[in-house]
Amino acid sequence: MNPIVSAIISSIIDSILESAMTPAPAPVVPPSAPPGVVRPALQNGPLAVMSPPSNGYAQFGDKTLQLAASLQIRDTQNRIVMSGSLQQPVPVLYKIDAYGSVQRVWVLTPEEAEVADELIKQKAAQKQ
Numbered sequence: 001m002n003p004i005v006s007a008i009i010s011s012i013i014d015s016i017l018e019s020a021m022t023p024a025p026a027p028v029v030p031p032s033a034p035p036g037v038v039r040p041a042l043q044n045g046p047l048a049v050m051s052p053p054s055n056g057y058a059q060f061g062d063k064t065l066q067l068a069a070s071l072q073i074r075d076t077q078n079r080i081v082m083s084g085s086l087q088q089p090v091p092v093l094y095k096i097d098a099y100g101s102v103q104r105v106w107v108l109t110p111e112e113a114e115v116a117d118e119l120i121k122q123k124a125a126q127k128q
Contacts, residue, residue, distance in 0.1 A: 045093040047116055050105065053083040058102065060094060068101035076109045 051059035056067050067083070075081045091113040097103040108116060 045095050047091070047093055047108075047113070047120055049089050050086070050092045050094070051089050052086045058083075060092070060102070065094075065096075066101045068097050068099070068103045070097075070103060071101075071105070072103070073105040073107065075107050076112075078106075081107075 046060070048061040048063075053067055057064055058067060071083065073081050073083055073086070086107075091108045091110070093106045093108060093116055094102050095104040
């Protein structure tokens with residue numbers, strides 16, 4: 001056998017055996033905001049519990065609102081998710097576009113919902 005081919009095969013086998021012996025890396029947990037911190041985009045806008053969207057509409061508290069064609073829904077890790085991935089009512093902050101349709105939705109963690117509610121109440125009190 002050709003010594004180069006033998007060396008290559010030996011190198012491949014050693015590499016496979018070495019990778020089989022090393023443990024798998026621990027799964028990466030996405031970072032979440034520290035308690036009491038609200039994502040900057042969430043400091044304005046109406047707070048509501050949103051029901052899962054259906055046929056271009058969603059229930060926000062006691063209002064049924066149309067969803068914009070350019071709708072973006074961000075999850076608790078600020079990733080864009082599809083509207084069909086929401087299967088149960090969730091606390092959200094949302095933004096309405098110029099046509100009255102919901103343009104942006106941010107799904108809140110329970111901690112963010114509490115802090116956002118306090119921020120909204122403080123801003124409302126300052127306006128009065």
